[in-house]
Amino acid sequence: MATEKHDGALQAAVSGVFAVDAAGCVTVAGMTLIAPLGSRLEPDGRIHLEGIGDYALGDELPITASSYGSAAEAKPEHQGCTGHDLVAVYAT
Numbered sequence: 001m002a003t004e005k006h007d008g009a010l011q012a013a014v015s016g017v018f019a020v021d022a023a024g025c026v027t028v029a030g031m032t033l034i035a036p037l038g039s040r041l042e043p044d045g046r047i048h049l050e051g052i053g054d055y056a057l058g059d060e061l062p063i064t065a066s067s068y069g070s071a072a073e074a075k076p077e078h079q080g081c082t083g084h085d086l087v088a089v090y091a092t
Contacts, residue, residue: 051091
């Protein structure tokens with residue numbers, strides 16, 4: 001799961017189901033997830049989103065502040081998960 005520091009550019013809200021795609025990347029609503037800095041995957045497979053909450057694969061992410069990016073705009077550290085558009089979620 002990729003993480004990054006919030007840059008203040010909130011654009012929208014997202015909600016959707018957590019999943020893992022064929023490349024092993026965590027997705028939400030079918031988009032590759034960029035989680036807040038400090039987030040992590042727990043050994044039991046749960047997803048800890050810093051400042052937002054803890055979730056399991058298949059759980060629904062409630063409406064959460066986010067920004068979107070296209071696969072073409074992915075940072076080098078996110079290149080392995082660029083088969084989808086990207087969604088960055090933020091604690092508000």
